[in-house]
Amino acid sequence: MEAHDILSRLQERFGGAITGSNLENVDPWIEISPDALFEVCRYLRDDPELRFDFLNCISAVDYLQTDPKKAEKTTWQPHVEVLYHLSSLVHKHRLTLKVMLPRWKDGAQGQLPEVPSVSGLWRTAEWHEREVYDLGGVRFTGHPDLRRILCPEDWIGHPLRKDYQAPAEYHGIKAR
Amino acid sequence: MAIERTGLEWDEFDVRTDELVINMGPQHPSTHGVLRVLLRTDGEVVQQAEPHIGYLHRCAEKIGENVSARQWIPYTDRLDYLAAMNMNLGWALTVEKLLGLEVPEKGRHLRVIMAELNRIASHLVAAGTYGLDLGSFTPFMYCFREREKILNLFEEACGARLTYSYITVGGVMADLPAGWTDRCLAFLDQFEPVVDELHALLTSNAIFVRRAAGIGVLAPELAVSYGCSGPVLRASGVDWDLRRDGDPWYTRMYQGYDWDVIVQVNGRYPHDENYPQVPRAAVLGDCWHRFYVRMLEVVQSMRLVRQGIERYRTAAGSVGQPIKLSQKLPKGEVYLETEAPKGQMGFMVIGDDSAVPVRVRARSSSFCNLSVLSELCRGCLVADVPAILGSLDIVLGEIDR
């Protein structure tokens, strides 16, 4: 099924929850609002003609330009995007979902933005969401066991954020 | 019973005397890298097996945001270092998809040859180390002896034995030296009887069957839900191979090649009359089937290499030209998955009109394959944990990146 068909189906069913799309991109993506994410994903997984039963990847992208000269030329506002790449083993089609989030929740530095967890739909999300939380700094509500997966348990900071500063030392080991 | 406090400090803690907490790793002969598996056992029976990863995290994705696309190729080598050609290929194809750059035909066939030879090498390591985990020392040496020959071929082609950085964005680094294809065909000819030897030593060995059949059975729905891919998924009976069903940018490489997807269809594997029969104790989705799928995939890869060499010899033109290091990536996002030996390896690149990407993402097959370990190990014996872990064929380089 083509991306525009999927988009029109979703818009029909969920209306305002579909907040944007880009079908001209090499890999077309559809933007979902965070609150409706779980329901949209459930529909995508269970609808017999869509059957997106395979969650390939969840990633977080931090859009922030730390270089002030380049920041003037950017066309986007600083934000964090969480990307969901889905595919269907049955119908052999692929889809990308995006959720746009503020960099910090309610503008408060250090408070992680929140997205509902889809680990109830695809078990693989358990580990992917842990990684996004660990490195990208996005909290997944409803996740059964959200803790760091790659960094040590007591690590401070979320390394893949563009304004991340690596600590000077960790338990006595010099890091920089 | 009332405890009389006499001013001393009392520590109250729950002493469970029937549960043993054992740490397998991070240094352990059979965890295939620095992996820590926390086992809670009741004697010999495992109640819970929890993998802890991150010991090999080298911040590859963060580095990718600071180097140009071609400069990130050596970092892909070190993801799944046993199948570096496939990692290079995945990233190269992803960036080429973003750029809209098509590699000429000769280069595509060369890429098939390299990717499939590396698949053979990776599966040889998987088979050998799996035998080693179960106590068979000799097939391990035979597998590595054959793998040495493949590594020698790779060394002739690109100078490196393990981390090649050979397949790059735009094509390959350099064309093959003279006589390489003859040596490759000679290797394949002498390798075919070795596969039968390995079948005799492992696949149909009664003790091996007892250790692997019926152990760690993975149901197909669970496999799909956990994102398992590659031989792990196909051994559970799910007919899915990205070389046939994937993104057209990738499947175009394999167009016109004659090969079989190794998956059990209607109770039979393709051309299984040439190989040992499935033993009665083996259940679809168990360790034995995962091992068997890899052994049969080796033979299919040999077919692909032979066809690739033929086509490479008759193709005209160049093998492609690597892009300039300063080549700017256009605005856009691309996610592409390829069928690496261990499963589906996905790369994502987000470009923003500069040579350095905004975001680089590597989605590794072993990451998802390992996540199913806790499900598979529930209720098995401690001795089965290396058997199950070995059959999942993970490599920590790509899990931790």
Added chain:
Amino acid sequence: MAEWLKGYLDPPWLAYLAAALLQCAVLLAVVMTAVAAFNWMERKIAGRLQDRLGPTRVGGRFGWLQSVADGIKLLTKEDIIPAGADAMLFRLAPYLSFCTAFCVFVAIPFTDKWVALRLNAAVFFILAVAGLEVFGVILGGYSSGSKWSLLGAMREAAQVVSYEVPMALCVVVVVTVAGTMDLVAIGKMQSGWFWDWLVFHDPFTFLTFWIYSTCAVASVNRAPFDLPEAESELVAGFMTEYSGFRWSVFFMAEYGSMLAVSILAAILFFGGWNGPIPLAGLLGLTPQHGPVAGFLGELLGAINTLGKGILGVGVMMWLRWTLPRLRIDQVMTVCLKYCIPLAAAMFVGAALWTYAFPGGLILPARAAPTEPAFPLAAAAHNAGEQ
């Protein structure tokens, strides 16, 4: 030997003591050399089976001195005792294994005259002492203070103790057929040509040999039954925390017991010091032709015994490098569900056979020799009676 020494040393107890020490020294020398040779043999066999050469540098083209180099390396290693280990038991454990493994050789005859201690219940003694080896292993695993070692020790205990039962049953089959527990007598019964060997005596002893070989491999913890030392799961099982000399003591105990069960099999089933053809008799190397000839005949017999033992050990090594290892519950299943019933069936069969064909089926059965085990004591007894 004690009697010979009595002629030179005055107090009789000194003669016996000197004899005992001398014999122990000779045995230790023989067995330690054998163990060193097995180390080399194992590495060469492993290498050749794995399509590579094995040691080729130390001591010439075939690496003859590799064992010596290994021994020197192990002796010079740092002696590490883990902090959580029970130090006294940790130190004691290897020696316990070692001593019991070597004590077995005291009762094993290399020829009918060359035996340190001729017991008329030699078989019983050997089985009993070999069973003590498991204490060293359990202590080693427990005292290491590591959960992995503990697991290895528990598995070892279960395995070795269980496999003693079918091993003893197999040995009892031979004792039933032979009518005596005296190993020297059993060996003498098989003198002659190779068809006189007990393994060809009746189909039951033939099958018993195969069951015995399985149980013997299991009771010395060799592959495919080497789970207690499973490298890939438990690092080295109960031996994980042992390094240097202490490890080499455990390792010598293992090779020593491998040789012991092989030689036991050789004596019980394959005629011991009697070769396939009665070469000593044909060449005239018997005591009737003078002491030198007698000595050479004995030497030939000893070479036979040792050779058969080494062949058995070589087969065990071959198995180790070819087969994967069984899981502990599969090991116990093989013991309890297959070996014990089969061994018991063999025992019943052999007993019925000797009852049905007391004179032997094809060849005349040999009666157990009636000479006493301790000739001097018997002579003294007889003298005392008169």
